[in-house]
Amino acid sequence: MTFASLSCLSAVSHAQDALTLDDLLNQLEQGQITQTKQNQARESQFKSKVNQQQDMLNDMSYQRDNALVLSVQLEQNFADNEIKLANKAEALDKRLGELKELFGVLQQVSGDTRSKFQTSVISAQIPGRGQFLDEFAQSMGSSSKLASIAEIERLWFELQREMTQSGKVTTFNREVVLANGDRNNAAVTRVGGFNLISNGKYLEYIDETGTVAELIRQPSNRYLASTSDLVNSGGNTTSFALDPTGGSILSLLVQAPDLKERVDQGGPVGYIILAIGLVGLLIALERLISLVFIGSRVERQLKSAVASSDNPLGRVMQVKDNNPNLDTETLELKLSESILREVPKLSKRLTLIKIISVVAPLIGLLGTVTGMINTFQAITLFGTGDPKLMAGGISQALVTTVLGLVVAIPMVFIFAYLNGRSRNIVNILQQESTGIIAERAESAELAQSQTLAGQGA
Template identity: 75%
Template sequence: MKKIINTVSGLLLTVTTSLSYAQQAANLDELLNQLEQGKIAQSEQNRLREAEFKAKLSQQDQLLTSAENTRDQQIALSNRLEQDFQNNEIKLANQSDALNKRMGELKELFGVLQQVAGDTKSKFQTSVISAQIPGRDVFMEELAKSMGSSSKLASIEEIERLWFELQREMTQSGKVAKFTTEIVLANGERKQSEVTRVGGFNLLSQGKYLEYINETGSIAELIRQPSARYLATAEQVTLAPAAITPFALDPTGGSILGLLVQAPDTQERVEQGGPVGYVILAIGLVGLLIALERFITLFIVGAKVSRQLKEKTACDNNPLGRVMLVKTQNPDIDTETLELKLSESILREVPKLSSRLTLIKIISVVAPLIGLLGTVTGMINTFQAITLFGTGDPKLMAGGISQALVTTVLGLVVAIPMVFLFTLLHTRSRNIINILQQQSAGIIAERAEAEKGA
């Protein structure tokens, strides 16, 4: 192949030289002479190339022979290694069979130990006891890996420590212990504080619940604490751990507590109602203020009327006194005229006694209707979320449903007390009016008897 390439190169060089000479020659004789000289030079060059190729031919044979020898050596080495590998596999299988026969029931025992170590590692990682006694999960993980990745058998010391850690976990889960460590506060600050551990259930510090973060091995204060009734018991346990104290513990180690702190409080419930909820509360507040003003007014008026009933002298600072003054101011009029004047006086007092009670009744009726409006609005938002995102994620529908239910609840919460307040105030108002009518009837009867006697 190399010889053919050299021959082609020589021919190309000859043609190129001939063309060059043709361009430089002045006539045919000169051109012929130039071509003759070029042919002689080309022949000499080809001869040198052939000599060089023949000289390297023996060297190429030596390289080929050396490569073949190397190949044969590597093939022999590969065959020998393959045979050794097969022999080693046979020996390994024989040794494994012998090991299994000698281990017998111990193999099952170590398998159970490995499984227990793996399960216990997960338990220790999330246990609040690890906040006080760290590093136990590391030992369990190393023991499980060493027994699973190789044929290494657990030593007596490792088995004893596994039993000891299990026993210590059970013992500590029934104790209330105190220890000092660094905790992360809700604002991100770190400080050394005394922590109270209630068995394997909860961590407390200064009357607040803590959580154990197993990824970092740190203890952090819950950003959001449960309701006050749980914090009160937590503070009692912190102050007097040796005494018998009612305490709300979390048997799941934090799962129930995490759900409990996510429950919205009263303010957040109201905020879920949105603008409609605020309107209902505003109306309820107005109704409550009116009811309070009416209750105070009717209470004062009722007290004055009661005092007036015990006195014979009429005073104009109460409705009954003003009705009785009609008799005093008109001593000579006939019974029918007196009756009309008393009726007129009572009619003047009735609007004062029943003032704004109708507004309370209206609020008791309107509040549920506004709550129903919020319910319809919330359901519209829910159906819009279903239209856009489907029903795959219930959280997308929770906002609309919350608004629908909260506004309904707020409407009922406002309406029910308003009904009771209206009934109470209306009854007190009617009682005072009845007293006025009774006294008016008595005055008329007394005047009629006087007229008949005369």
């Protein structure tokens, strides 16, 4: 609140206390006199500060003039320094001569070597090599500093040490990050500059963190077996599956799916094919055991003249024994009937195996069509930019076809083999039946000739 407002409020307050108009007039006169004095005081104070403000303005103008003069001088000095730097750079280039090309080569070599050390497994055993190369490359990138003899010799030493260590198989102790995330100090074997192994598993070197980690997914057992052979070789020559690319081939082998994952790619159709194949295999196994058992009994019956009811041949022979007085034609019919009764027992469920051998590839074709439908749906939704989006459908299409053929091809051979054994037993029954008929016919003919001879006598 300003002083004038306070004066007005005071006047109003006094006015309220006034009893007559004269008192009110006197009060207003006194308030006006007081306000006039205050205004004069403020005006006097403002006039007294005008000189001070003028002095400040003059001072700022002086500083501005000096700054302008300094700016002109600095611009001139900058231009002169540019000319001097250009002259000195030209003189430096002339003095360097071929050394300039040498330093350029050194800078390039140091950069390439740093990139090599980032992926080299040798850095797991010899850490800290990249720091020197980074500093050396940065210093070489600046024109103000040239490489010293010691730095050049250090670069040569690092290159020579990399080549020397690439031809050695050494074992050292260091911390290893396991697949489950735990850390453990273990003996790590380095095979040149190619691979790191520990406890029969492949490791990888991570330059960003400077750690050695166990591969979350290991290659197949035939590659892991070589790691144990190397560790237990005792310095002798042994075979080892190394990756000459420094990890690229190993990463591809790790990504390759195993047998279970291949089957999983087939989806429900693949499992149906495998279930049908398992049923066919069980049936084939039961038929094989049964036919082998029956065949052995038939072979034993062939060596015996006494008919036994525990095998098809014995039951056929019992027909002859049970009907000694039948004529040849009737006996032949009864033997044929007996053989026909034995054929279904010998060939039962073989037709089911044949059906499985035909149905399995058809179901695989169904899975192929289903997988291609999924592939085209992915193409419709996401386009063809990312092949991984189509990989699932293509995998299902190919795996189901493979599973269908894997089931069908053995089933064809199994059916042919079992059907052949069944037919062999049936052929034996038919041969023996033919022999029985021939024997009965011969006996009847001999009896008839004897009868005619007796009548003639």
